[in-house]
Amino acid sequence: MSVVEISGVSKEFKGGTVALQDIDLAIEQGEFISLIGPSGCGKSTLLRIIGDLIEPTGGSVTVNGKSARRAREDHDYGIVFQDAVLYNWRTVAKNVALPLELAGWDRDKRRRRVEEMLDLVELRGFGEHHPWQLSGGMQQRVSIARALSFEPSLLLMDEPFGALDEMTRERLNAELLRIWQASGSTVVFVTHSIPEAVFLSTRVVVMSPRPGRISKVIPIDLQQPRTAATREEPRFFELATEVREALHLGGLVEVTA
Amino acid sequence: MTLALGRRAGDWAPALVVAIAVLGLWEGIVKGFHIQRFLLPAPDAIWRSFRDNQGTLWHAGWFTFQEALGGFAIGCGVAILFAIVVARWDTLGSALMPYAIAANAIPIIAFAPITNAWFNPLNKTSKMVIAAVLCFFPVFVNVVRGLRSVKPQQLELMRSYAVGELTVFRLVRIPTALPFLFTALRVASVLAMIGAIVGEYYGGSLDSLGANINQDASLSQYEKAWAEIAIACIFGIGFYLAVALAERFATRWQPRMETAGS
Amino acid sequence: MVRAVGVNRTARRAALLLAVLAVLWGLWEGFRALGTHFNWQHPFPVNGTSMPHIHDMIWALFQHPNSSSPLLLVILLKAAAFTAKEAALGFAMGAVGGFVIGAALAHSRMLQRGFLPYVVASQTVPILAIAPMVVIWFTSPQVHAPAWIAVAVIASYLTFFPVAIATLRGLQAADHRALELMRSYAATRWTVLWKLRFPTALPYLFSALKVSATASIVGAIIGESPSSIAGGLGGAILNFAQYYTFQPQNLWATNLIAALLGIVFFLVVVAAEKIVVRSAPEHVA
Numbered sequence: 001m002s003v004v005e006i007s008g009v010s011k012e013f014k015g016g017t018v019a020l021q022d023i024d025l026a027i028e029q030g031e032f033i034s035l036i037g038p039s040g041c042g043k044s045t046l047l048r049i050i051g052d053l054i055e056p057t058g059g060s061v062t063v064n065g066k067s068a069r070r071a072r073e074d075h076d077y078g079i080v081f082q083d084a085v086l087y088n089w090r091t092v093a094k095n096v097a098l099p100l101e102l103a104g105w106d107r108d109k110r111r112r113r114v115e116e117m118l119d120l121v122e123l124r125g126f127g128e129h130h131p132w133q134l135s136g137g138m139q140q141r142v143s144i145a146r147a148l149s150f151e152p153s154l155l156l157m158d159e160p161f162g163a164l165d166e167m168t169r170e171r172l173n174a175e176l177l178r179i180w181q182a183s184g185s186t187v188v189f190v191t192h193s194i195p196e197a198v199f200l201s202t203r204v205v206v207m208s209p210r211p212g213r214i215s216k217v218i219p220i221d222l223q224q225p226r227t228a229a230t231r232e233e234p235r236f237f238e239l240a241t242e243v244r245e246a247l248h249l250g251g252l253v254e255v256t257a
Numbered sequence: 258m259t260l261a262l263g264r265r266a267g268d269w270a271p272a273l274v275v276a277i278a279v280l281g282l283w284e285g286i287v288k289g290f291h292i293q294r295f296l297l298p299a300p301d302a303i304w305r306s307f308r309d310n311q312g313t314l315w316h317a318g319w320f321t322f323q324e325a326l327g328g329f330a331i332g333c334g335v336a337i338l339f340a341i342v343v344a345r346w347d348t349l350g351s352a353l354m355p356y357a358i359a360a361n362a363i364p365i366i367a368f369a370p371i372t373n374a375w376f377n378p379l380n381k382t383s384k385m386v387i388a389a390v391l392c393f394f395p396v397f398v399n400v401v402r403g404l405r406s407v408k409p410q411q412l413e414l415m416r417s418y419a420v421g422e423l424t425v426f427r428l429v430r431i432p433t434a435l436p437f438l439f440t441a442l443r444v445a446s447v448l449a450m451i452g453a454i455v456g457e458y459y460g461g462s463l464d465s466l467g468a469n470i471n472q473d474a475s476l477s478q479y480e481k482a483w484a485e486i487a488i489a490c491i492f493g494i495g496f497y498l499a500v501a502l503a504e505r506f507a508t509r510w511q512p513r514m515e516t517a518g519s
Numbered sequence: 520m521v522r523a524v525g526v527n528r529t530a531r532r533a534a535l536l537l538a539v540l541a542v543l544w545g546l547w548e549g550f551r552a553l554g555t556h557f558n559w560q561h562p563f564p565v566n567g568t569s570m571p572h573i574h575d576m577i578w579a580l581f582q583h584p585n586s587s588s589p590l591l592l593v594i595l596l597k598a599a600a601f602t603a604k605e606a607a608l609g610f611a612m613g614a615v616g617g618f619v620i621g622a623a624l625a626h627s628r629m630l631q632r633g634f635l636p637y638v639v640a641s642q643t644v645p646i647l648a649i650a651p652m653v654v655i656w657f658t659s660p661q662v663h664a665p666a667w668i669a670v671a672v673i674a675s676y677l678t679f680f681p682v683a684i685a686t687l688r689g690l691q692a693a694d695h696r697a698l699e700l701m702r703s704y705a706a707t708r709w710t711v712l713w714k715l716r717f718p719t720a721l722p723y724l725f726s727a728l729k730v731s732a733t734a735s736i737v738g739a740i741i742g743e744s745p746s747s748i749a750g751g752l753g754g755a756i757l758n759f760a761q762y763y764t765f766q767p768q769n770l771w772a773t774n775l776i777a778a779l780l781g782i783v784f785f786l787v788v789v790a791a792e793k794i795v796v797r798s799a800p801e802h803v804a
């Protein structure tokens with residue numbers, strides 16, 4: 001049974017915009033799926049539908065065999081946004097502990113888990129800092145630590161590294177893969193960046209706009225574990241080209257009508 | 258937003274110089290030009306009057322301060338409650354805001370004679386009401402703003418945790434609104450004192466500062482009047498600093514806003 | 520199409536305004552009715568004197584307060600104009616003065632450190648407490664200025680400091696990237712001031728002006744009171760306060776006019792802001 005099953009999902013916003021039309025996708029346990037496409041292709045909307053933050057106008061979504069709503073109520077997933085969305089009035093440690101507090105964990109258990117998480121994202125010793133004292137990249141790592149703190153089986157990420165510079169981005173990509181493998185979770189990752197999608201994923205889902213739909217699903221057969229060297233392999237370049245061409249076909253057609 | 262003034266002692270030197278210079282100049286001009294005392298008493302005359310009347314001065318100051326404090330507590334408390342209710346219903350909130358802002362423009366102080374008619378002018382209540390109404394609008398407007406300034410992504414995050422509205426309110430909206438609240442509380446502290454003192458000008462117990470200032474000014478006891486004004490300033494500044502201190506404590510997680518260098 | 524939408528929005532706003540007024544009217548009359556019926560003494564004695572009917576208050580505007588005087592409305596409008604003149608003069612002086620001082624402070628760190636603590640502290644001082652003294656001082660035989668000048672001075676004082684602080688803050692709030700752009704154009708200090716810093720400061724300035732507009736009116740009314748300057752609203756308030764038990768609606772009517780004056784002043788600044796700063800952002804009061 002797939003972790004996420006999306007069948008026939010559509011979403012129409014008020015005013016007539018068709019953000020998504022007839023989306024079918026099955027995501028298996030342990031996969032790393034990237035959703036990539038130009039603005040307006042509905043990738044962020046699809047992510048939010050999986051997380052039950054938006055309701056589809058048609059079709060169905062199941063997560064771990066339950067309805068998306070049930071999955072949300074059962075805390076089956078963690079979510080990371082492009083903006084770290086940390087609370088300035090809490091220390092880093094308290095930020096990471098937030099979902100655990102909400103789940104009713106006792107203090108010692110929380111403390112231990114927070115330490116584990118900060119170790120995982122390599123921010124040991126920063127627990128007592130406040131968010132504004134950290135760089136953008138570090139804030140995002142806290143955000144990831146928070147999302148993983150209750151060890152969800154599913155991780156939803158909406159362009160989490162979009163606001164960071166290229167070098168930080170590449171480093172965080174490598175770290176994310178390490179965390180993914182260590183935690184064994186399934187990841188759905190929205191991105192604008194072709195190299196990022198190819199580097200991280202087991203499958204790349206290319207989407208196109210007007211109306212939002214999946215134009216192509218590309219399996220990425222690069223070796224795990226992936227390193228900086230992977231980016232320089234010829235196969236990497238081939239796959240990136242394949243993604244790029246799918247994008248061009250799908251939504252970036254320049255028509256002189 | 259508080260302007261962050263230099264914390265090093267040296268930064269305060271120019272301000273000290275100005276203070277000494279102004280006081281010295283004041284004293285010099287008054288004495289040197291033999292300015293009549295009712296135009297502008299000399300600082301040392303005021304100081305003497307202050308020293309001589311300390312007991313009554315502090316007593317009157319405390320009396321008036323109690324009115325200000327009471328009005329402050331009532332006005333701000335009611336404003337916060339109203340703001341929480343209004344912020345809950347977004348459309349109602351945005352519809353009412355312009356009216357609250359306009360209501361802030363009404364010279365509330367003009368109602369002092371009416372509150373004196375409603376309540377015994379010798380009682381503290383009549384002045385507390387004025388102070389309370391003065392405090393209400395700034396606090397109301399700001400708290401509503403603060404409660405509604407939560408970023409949509411913060412709400413999405415909370416939704417992903419499937420928590421109830423009350424928890425979202427407690428964990429997100431209230432801390433976000435705190436800085437806005439305290440800005441308004443600082444303004445309200447000054448308004449409360451003003452409301453109390455000016456309310457007393459329209460009629461008040463002789464135990465109060467305002468009535469005393471009025472009386473002393475009309476009896477040409479200008480040094481005493483200025484000493485009373487000094488007491489009013491001391492209480493006023495003290496109140497403001499107390500609120501500012503509370504703000505520092507409650508929002509100590511806030512990154513300090515420094516003024517940009519030119 | 521756009522025209523229709525505009526009319527629609529104005530109609531909705533007007534309807535909302537009427538609704539708000541109607542609710543307030545209802546609350547007043549309701550409270551009064553219940554209070555008079557049940558003879559409430561708390562929080563204050565509710566009866567026909569302490570809470571006149573709202574329609575009586577409005578009706579009073581079209582009566583003669585006593586046999587020899589004109590309509591109350593005429594008296595009050597004249598008084599309002601008198602007060603407005605004082606307040607406007609004070610407001611203008613305070614705004615200009617505040618702006619100049621704020622700009623001067625913005626340019627010199629040393630001046631800032633010397634004077635800023637007092638400028639900030641002055642905000643915490645209950646300035647209005649001095650109002651009666653200032654009026655007495657100006658009208659004394661030595662200085663012998665007309666009383667309305669004293670009142671204008673009070674109004675200007677209340678305007679001066681908020682405007683100075685807002686100017687200082689606003690002039691320093693320019694984005695440093697915009698400043699760097701100006702440097703790349705080798706712009707002079709004056710150019711930077713007028714083309715960049717000043718426009719950046721405008722929202723802060725208007726925030727302060729909106730508060731000051733009301734403060735000037737309040738300062739004018741308070742300033743008029745102790746010396747019973749007969750011509751203005753402050754004097755009218757004192758006058759009708761004396762006869763409150765006989766004609767309570769007159770005092771209320773006066774307050775109505777005073778409230779309208781405050782709102783009008785405020786709206787004038789808002790309108791000015793809309794014209795000067797094409798899109799007026801909402802700012803923390």
